[in-house]
Each structure stands twice: as structure tokens, then as C-alpha cells.
Amino acid sequence: MARVLEGSSRKVLIATSIASREYLRGIARRARECDWHLVTDMMFTGVPPRGWKGSGILALLPHPPDLLTHSPWPGIPCVAVTGADLPATVPRVDSDHGAIGRSAADHFLERGYRSFAWAPFLNDAANRDRLSGFQARLAEHGCECRELAPTHSRIGPYWQDNWAELRRNLLAELQRLPRPAAVLAFNDCAAANVVDVCRDAGLAVPEDVAVLGVGNSVVCETSPVPLSSVDDDPEEIGYRAAGLLESLMTGAEAPVETVRVPPKGIVTRVSTDVLAVNDPRVSRALYYIAEHYRDPMLTVSEVASAVSMSRRNLERSFRQETGRTINEHIMSIRMREASRLLKTHPRVKSADIAALVGIPGEGTFFRAFRRHFSMSPRTHRDWSAQSCVSSRPNEPELGAASNGASPTAA
Known part of the structure; x- marks a missing residue:
């Protein structure tokens, strides 16, 4: 039997000429939860649809300059997803x-x-x-x-x-x-x-x-x-903006302050994948560690051999340049990557994360993690989840660092 569509869905206009896919993904996720119909004509025409009648508006840059100050749809709830300078009367969700x-x-x-x-x-x-x-x-x-x-x-x-x-x-x-x-x-x-x-x-x-x-x-x-x-985190910004619009359409008061969404993290690639050191031999050692920290057999002697230095001389130069030992640096990288994986992959077991960062054995990983963060991996994961405004479905599979990120991604 053919499905009969209900007529009660709210119609929400996406007011922009170009929209980031990530913003739209967050908006669409909330729209599905709220049973909205999204009107996207402006994304193709760049022109506000004359005579349009709907329930709410999500305005994303770029949009016509006076769209939010002289709206052609007075009285319809509107939320801006934008970094532009706007009148204080326009509810807005933006990056922190x-x-x-x-x-x-x-x-x-x-x-x-x-x-x-x-x-x-x-x-x-x-x-x-x-x-x-x-x-x-x-x-x-x-x-x-x-x-x-x-x-x-x-x-x-x-x-x-x-x-x-x-x-x-x-x-x-x-x-x-x-x-x-x-x-x-x-x-x-x-x-x-x-x-x-x-x-x-x-x-x-x-x-x-x-x-x-x-x-x-x-x-x-x-x-x-x-x-x-x-x-x-533009997807979360879009999701939060759609959630705010839903509350306004149900009669809630508009927030006085801009709703700020914190960043998701830093994806490290080549342009910052280095420590600020003056000794080129220490710089080479840092690169070698960044490439091989996942190897549980990585040793200080191996790093010294890779940069053609004696272990003693490298350890002395390394401490002078970085303020810590080679082993401390290796563990710091492993712990930072473990923290990232715990946050971004909440369903993956700690033992699997331990293997991915080069630490053999869940017990060894647990003790090292507690020494570094003063909490267990599970507590760290729970704390990270509470700090996020919502979880992320359909996470990518674990393996090498994603999005071209280096192994030292923060």
C-alpha cells in the first residue's frame, strides 16, 4: 500500500546560496528527528522565494545582505548559522x-x-x-x-x-x-x-x-x-542550530547570547608536524618517532641508529632541545593518540586502542594511561562523552590516522 504523507510536517527554509555539506548533514539529522520538510530552493537560485509560507528559517552565509535585518517573512522564527556581524535580535549558533x-x-x-x-x-x-x-x-x-x-x-x-x-x-x-x-x-x-x-x-x-x-x-x-x-565541528553547529529553531517554533524564548559550539579537535598534517628545535639531528629523531611510535618494539637505540648518533649523545641533545627524555616523548605521543581514539571511537575496546598506539597489553596501557591523565581510559572516555553535546553516529573504521592526519594528531 502506498504511504500517505502526513500534512503536519514543519516547512523550514534553508536561506543561503551555498551551503557546506557538513552544516547540512547536521541540519538534516535534526530535521529527520523532528519530521521537518527542508526547503532548499535558495541553494540553487540564490533568491528568497517570493510568497513562501513556512514554519521557520535557517540562514547560513552567504545569504542576501539584508535578509536578516529586513526579512521578507516577518514573524517566522529564524536562526542564523553564521560568523557575520548581526543585530543582537537574531538568534545565532556559531563556533566558539x-x-x-x-x-x-x-x-x-x-x-x-x-x-x-x-x-x-x-x-x-x-x-x-x-x-x-x-x-x-x-x-x-x-x-x-x-x-x-x-x-x-x-x-x-x-x-x-x-x-x-x-x-x-x-x-x-x-x-x-x-x-x-x-x-x-x-x-x-x-x-x-x-x-x-x-x-x-x-x-x-x-x-x-x-x-x-x-x-x-x-x-x-x-x-x-x-x-x-x-x-x-560544522555538523554539530548545524545540528544545534536546527535544534534551537525547533524550540523557537514550539514557542520557546530566544536565547540572548549566541550559542557557541566548541571545536572538535585538531587534525595534524605536515604543516605543523614538527617540534620547534634547533638541532637538525633531534628534528630527524622526532620525525622518526612520529613515523614509528605505533611499533611496540620501538627503542631509544633504534631511534639513535636511525639518525646516526650514539644513544648517549642523542639522549643528551634530545633533553636539551625538548626538556624531556626520548622515552617520555614516545609515551606522550602514544597517550595523546590514545586519548583521541577513545574520544572519537567510543565503541572500540581499550585493548584494541592499546595495540594501535604501540603498547603491548591492556594492563600496561591502563597503568600508563592513568599515570599520564590521572584517570582510567574508561573514565577519560566517559568524561569526553559528557563534554560533547552529542555523539557521532556512523564512525569510520579504526586503522591508520584518518583524514590524512599524522600519528601525532591532537
Whole structure:
């Protein structure tokens, strides 16, 4: 028998001309739970549908500049999924830009950097908030951050770019940075531009300049040097925005403050996959460890042999450069990867994760994990799950680090 469709489904307009697949995936997940009908005409026409009558609106950038300030559908609940400067009356779900900045600072500080720069995309509120978080965490460690010129400039809806001049200025600023330097860019687009200009300036990435983007987009894999990137969790942003719209359509009060979604983590690729060290032999040892830490038979003697040094000389140089022993560094990498796997693969057994990070035996893994994190793997996993706003279905299979991430992914 043919299925008879109910007529009670809410109709929700996706108000944007282009929509990220990740945002849409989160919106669609919530739409299925709430039995919505999503109206996507604007994604193909770029024009608000005249005479449309529906229940709610999800507005994603880019959308017509005055869509949220002079809506053609007054009285219909609307939630913005955007980083743009908007009137305070528009409910909004957005990235936690401060948390992204702090996470990026931690990523660089863990690698020993003391020279930092910020590469904005625009001079808007989202860029300023992200920079503020980055600067605040660096200040806690006695560090400052230089500000590079924005990749683009805009007055209202109009872009005011001089590509050649912007690149000349960026090249000169990068050459003046004390090296090794670490650059946080507002997004992957700005980060890829920094990498490209570094090549023109004769600066090696990541040896001279480490570069970190935000968004974990396809740009990361197409950059001349594969880009490390903060995963800002757009699927969760879309899901949370749809959830907020559902509550507004059922009569709930709109939140006064923007709903902020924390980043999911950092996917480490080549552009930051290095510690800031001056001794090239120690640098080679770090690379060797990053490539082989999954081997449970990895030893300090093997690392020393790989870089053509005596064990004693390498251990002394390694401690001078990094402040810890080789064995401590190997265990730190294994524990960081174990933490990531516990968070992203909640159904995988601890014994299997132990094997994936090069620790033979669940008992040995349990004791090492407790020493490192002051909690058991199970407690760590439960704590991580409670920190997330929702779980992720359909996780990828375990194996080598996903998305091109290096084994040292944070």
C-alpha cells in the first residue's frame, strides 16, 4: 500500500546560496528527528522565494545582505548559522571562536614554539574573537602574537581587495618573523595563502614557519603543504542550530547570547608536524618517532641508529632541545593518540586502542594511561562523552590516522 504523507510536517527554509555539506548533514539529522520538510530552493537560485509560507528559517552565509535585518517573512522564527556581524535580535549558533584560538595556542605551545603570528581573513567580530582566545592563552605562557595583514578587506557587502599588494605585505611580514615561527590563520583559505607566500619567500613549512588553519576542509589536502587544521565541528553547529529553531517554533524564548559550539579537535598534517628545535639531528629523531611510535618494539637505540648518533649523545641533545627524555616523548605521543581514539571511537575496546598506539597489553596501557591523565581510559572516555553535546553516529573504521592526519594528531 502506498504511504500517505502526513500534512503536519514543519516547512523550514534553508536561506543561503551555498551551503557546506557538513552544516547540512547536521541540519538534516535534526530535521529527520523532528519530521521537518527542508526547503532548499535558495541553494540553487540564490533568491528568497517570493510568497513562501513556512514554519521557520535557517540562514547560513552567504545569504542576501539584508535578509536578516529586513526579512521578507516577518514573524517566522529564524536562526542564523553564521560568523557575520548581526543585530543582537537574531538568534545565532556559531563556533566558539575563543576556544578555537586557545586550542590552537596549546597545539603550538606543546611543540615548543615561542614566536607566534595571527593571519586574519577579515577584520570582523569572528576574527577578533578567535585572535583574542589565541592571545589570551599565549599570554598565560608569557608569549605575544604578531598580527599579519588580513587576507581580504570588505566594506559592507563589497570586497576591497588588491591581491598583489596583500601578498607583498604578507611576504615582508613573514620574512620579519623570528624563526621558527607558528602562524594561526582564521580559516584554511588564509592558511593555504600563508603557505603559498612562504614558498615565494623561501621559507620552509613547517621547519621555518608552522601553519595552522581552521575548518579541516578539502583545502587542507590540496595545499602545497598538507595543512593542519582545527576541526570546528560544522555538523554539530548545524545540528544545534536546527535544534534551537525547533524550540523557537514550539514557542520557546530566544536565547540572548549566541550559542557557541566548541571545536572538535585538531587534525595534524605536515604543516605543523614538527617540534620547534634547533638541532637538525633531534628534528630527524622526532620525525622518526612520529613515523614509528605505533611499533611496540620501538627503542631509544633504534631511534639513535636511525639518525646516526650514539644513544648517549642523542639522549643528551634530545633533553636539551625538548626538556624531556626520548622515552617520555614516545609515551606522550602514544597517550595523546590514545586519548583521541577513545574520544572519537567510543565503541572500540581499550585493548584494541592499546595495540594501535604501540603498547603491548591492556594492563600496561591502563597503568600508563592513568599515570599520564590521572584517570582510567574508561573514565577519560566517559568524561569526553559528557563534554560533547552529542555523539557521532556512523564512525569510520579504526586503522591508520584518518583524514590524512599524522600519528601525532591532537
